[in-house]
Amino acid sequence: MAKSKKEETPLMQQHKAIKAKYPGAVLLFRVGDFYETFNEDAVIAAQVLGIVLTKRANGSASYVDLAGFPHHSLDTYLHKLVKAGYRVAVCDQLEDPKTAKGIVKRGVTEMVTPGVAVNDKLLDNANNNFLAAVHLSDKINGVAFLDISTGEFFVAQGNLEYIDKLLQSFKPAEVIFAKQQQKFFKEQFGSKFYTYTLEEWIFTQTYAYELLCKHFETHSLKGFGIEGMNEAVIAAGAAIHYLKDTEHPHLQHISNIQRIDQDDFLWMDRFTIRNLELLQSTVENGNSLIQVLDHTLTPMGARLLKRWLVFPLRDKLAIEERLNTVEFFIKESELSSELRHLLKQVGDLERLVSKIPMKKINPREVLQLARALQQVELIKHLLAANHNDYLHKISEQLDPCAEMLKRVLNEIDENAPALANKGGVMKAGVNTELDDLRKIAHSGKEFLLQIQQKESEATGIPSLKIAFNNVFGYYLEVTNTHKNKVPETWIRKQTLANAERYITPELKEYEEKIVGAEEKIQVLELQLFDNLVQSLQQYIQPIQLDAQLLARLDVLLCFAQDALQFKYRRPEITDGYGIDIKEGRHPVIERGLPMGETYVSNDLLLDKEQQQIIILTGPNMSGKSALLRQTALITLMAHIGSFVPAGSAVIGLTDKIFTRVGASDNLSGGESTFMVEMNETASIINNLTARSLVILDEIGRGTSTYDGISIAWSIVEYLHDMTAHHPKTLFATHYHELNELENKHSRVKNYHITNKEVGNKIIFLRKLAPGGSRHSFGIHVAKIAGMPPQLIDRANDILKLLESQHIDASLQSAVEQIEAPMPKMQLSIFDTHTEVFQEIREKLEATDINRLTPVEALLKLNEIKAMLH
Structure with a gap:
């Protein structure tokens, strides 16, 4: 039987009306000192938060599920719900219950989703928390990335592959797109993102353009350089719409929007970012490049380093500007040490300032903001006193916001609590009325002690005491022993087992003064603090710029620290096309070596004239893949302005790094290992240029041997002869037949990773040497992996038989001659006759x-x- 509206309590009717506006969210409904959840929300809350699920009456003939928690635990429980993938609407009381007539007015004050989070417990200091908005169209697609916690806002547009690469690089916490594109989005980008869909009308150019102009208070978007980028504008408009739709109206800290131009950065597709393990290792508990390099001292610096890593520069002057600064920091060790000391004390300036417009900043955080600006002032003077042009420019742009700094330090008490309503926020002397009220509250309590002493003397009750409770305020308590001494003018309020409690007109008068003063103090302090926070609004943009400049300094200091600690050298960036690395090392593998073990370095040369393609052969586990990856990583590190793990490195400007390493089935997409391999390789072949670096590892392994050799052979020939680009290529393979290509093509050179056989053991020397290898030593690898001895012996027998065949004989004929093995203990009757x-x-x-x-x-x-x- 359906419940009628009449049967529901007024509270539940109110809840039902608010819940209807946020049907996809868990509604946290403030009731007194608790946040309550009802019905299906209560079931979710009980399950996710581990709180008790109960039932309570709802009107005359029905019950509802109920689960709640104290309001002061909101941060903890909100964090758990959002991390579990739920959208949460926080519904607060919008008026004081004491003065409310009828049911207290309530409304949603904030909607929290994975991509729209500002709570510290929901955020990782070293990572941005991006909301991505994607607009998919026939040819060009738009994408926007917005971090509400920092105010950063980026837009781009391009083909689906480019959008995919950007999503992989930014790793958004949430992606929004139009409802009708849900199937297409999943087909293109898979199910790895937390997604939410919006109505189609939101993704229109006119609406988005007007919304952005209104937000930025401009007549056009020309000043941001995105005028005419229609698809990107639509995506950006959808992102701003979503923030407002999730009850985030105060967005003054989102004051700029930056375009990402594909041509400004070295291109790496999502496979390359994964294969090179830039952001995370593909091995459990393994290290990534970011983990090895990150010695930043501020959260802003850690986030910027990650962005530099996935968006390496292509502009030679910009790269050299970074390299020059890193070199300067290495030479000026005293300056670097002082800067690092100051940066450690800054904290997350970027996220702190973003809390101002959203009214999320507390008194302690305002003090931290002031202390950060004190460091900005010291850093500004320190940079101005040296002889580096780049650092001088940074110094000129840094703004300590002296007026704001002075006001905060003058007004906020240095021992201010985290919560503004706890009192003790404002310093004495800030406001005369506040000072007077504090005197009343303080002296009033002293006067109460005088009343106690006076009455005790007058009545002869030595044990008389004054206390306070919430029922009838301040009172005099007299033990039963002395109750006969109580004057008639005292009014009895409560009788206890051993004592009685009384009030007097004089006591009530001072109680009103004290309690009234304390309430007024709280209201006034909140008002004064709010006024201060409001005045900070005008400093948002200068402080954001300070945060960006400090982040840049932090990353460059980090590069200098890495260079000194790990013996990295400055790369030479040229306009040429070659790569000449001497004593190159893998930055991640060398950090993971056991104590005392040294990484075996290698020289490597690639150019367009003599040595365009290296065919690399050698034993399994010898270090072929490490050599391939370290070449790509050294090239990448040079392009982000870092020193590199090598004795020396001459790196020609590179526009794209492609890698095809390893194989992984896409079974959910219905694609085999070989299909994935061919898709990725085709993408490389179709997108390479003269400045590309191509890393190919074991191409063709996923199909039959003849097919694999044929494909690998033809890929090498195509890269050598059939494209005018002649891209630099490293090709590792087990197909030793490919060594023949060196004799047929002038720019193909064979190299192998050396090894040494000692008795029955093979020692991998991990040194690169000219010439091809004829052995893979796969059986040796199987042996050290723990295969049974009988299996290893049989494999060696078959290998000898195959190797005894003539070179021209087909592999198939050799296989046909492999007979079934006979048991070792059974001798043939013909063995000796x-x-x-x-x-x-x-x-x-x-x-x-x-x-x-x-x-x-x-x-x-x-x-x-x-x-x-």
Whole structure:
């Protein structure tokens, strides 16, 4: 039987009306000192938060599920719900219950989703928390990335591959797009993102353009350089719409929007970012490049380093500006040390300032903001006093916001609590009325002690005491022993087992003064603090710029620290096309070596004239893949302005790094290992340029040997002859037949990773040497992996048989001659009688078995038996 509206309590009717506006969210409904959840929300809350699920009456004939928690635990429980993937609407009381007539007015004050989070417990200091908005169209697609916690806002547009790469690089916490594009989005980008869909009308150019102009208070978007980028504008408009739609109206800290131009950065597709393990290792508990390099001292610096890593520069002057600064920091060790000391004390300036417009900043955080600006002032003077042009420019742009800094330090008490309503926020002398009220509150309590002393003397009650409770305020308490001494003018309020409590007119008068003063103090302090926070609004943009400049300094200091600690060297960036690395090392692997073990470095040369393509062969586990990756990583590190793990490195400007390393099935997409491999390789072939670096590892392994060799061979020939780009290529393979390509193509060179055989063991020397290798030593690897000895012996037997075949004989004919193995303990009757066996064989071949009678067969068998003796 359906519940009628009349049966529901007024509270539940109110809840139902608010819940209807946020149907997809868990509604946290403030009731007194608790946040309550009802019905299906209560079931979710109980399950996720581990709180008790109960039932309570709802009107005359129904019950509702109920689960709640104290309001002061909101941060903890909100964090758990959002991390579990739920959208949460926080519904607060919008008026004081004491003065409310009828049911208290309530409304949603904030909607929290994975991509729209500002709570510290929901955020990771070293990572941005981006909301991505994607607009998919026929040709060009738009994407926007917005971090509400920092105010950063980026837009771009391009083909689907570019959008995919950006999503992989930014790793958004949430992606929004139009409802009708849900199937297409999943087909293109998979199910790895937390997504939410919006109505189609939101993704229109006119609406988005007007919304952005209104937000930025401009007449056009020309000043941001995005005028005419229609698809990107639509995505950006959808992101701003979503923030407002989730009850985030105060967005003054989102004051700029930056375009990402594909041509400004070295291109890496999502496969390359994954294969090179830039942001996370593909191995459990393994290290990534970011983990090895990150010695930043501020959260802003950690986030910027991550962005630099996935968006390396292509502009030679910009790269050299970074390299020059890193070199300067290495030489000026005293300056670097002072800067690092100051940066450690800054904290997350970027996220702190973003809390101002959203009214999320508390008194302690305002003080931290002031202390950060004190460091900005010191850093500004420190940079101005040196002789580096780049650092001078930073110094000129830094703004300590002196007026704001002075006001905060003058007004906020240095021991201010985290919560503004706890009192003790404002310093004495800030406001005369506040000072007077504090005196009343303080002296009033002193006067109460005087009343207690006076009445005790007047009545002769030595144990008389004054106390306070919420029922009837301040009172005098008299033990039963002395109650006969109580004057008639005292009014009895409560009788206890051993005492009685009284009030007097004088006591009530001072109570009103004290309690009234304390309430007024709280209201006034909140008002003064709010006024201060409001005045900070005008400093948002200068402080945001300070945060960006400090982040840049932090990353460059980090690069200098890495160079000193890990013995990295400055790369030479040229306009040429070659790569010449001397004593190169893998930055991640060398950090993970056991104590005392040294990484074996290698020289490597690639150019367009003599050595365009290296065919790299060598044993399994010898270090081929490490050499491939370290070449790509050294090239990448040079382009972000970092020193590199090498004795020296001359790096020609590179526009794209492609890698095809390893194989992984896309079974959910219905694609085999080989199909994935071919898709990724085709993408490389179709997008390379003259400045590309191509890393290919074991191409063709996912199909039959002949198919694999044919494909790998033709890829090398295509890269050598059939494209005018002649991209620099490293091609590691187990197909030793590819060594023949060196004899047929002038710019193909064979190299191998050396090894040494000592007895039955193979020692990998991990050194690159000219010439191809004919052995993979796969059986040796199987042996050290723990394969049974019988299996290893049999594999060696088969290998010898295959290797005994002529080079021109087909592999298939060799395989056909492999006979089934005989048990080791069973000897053939012919093993030691070779001549006799031949005679017996001739006799058997001359016998027509079909014509033998049973008696003749026995006689023939007896004859053969006699031949064996």
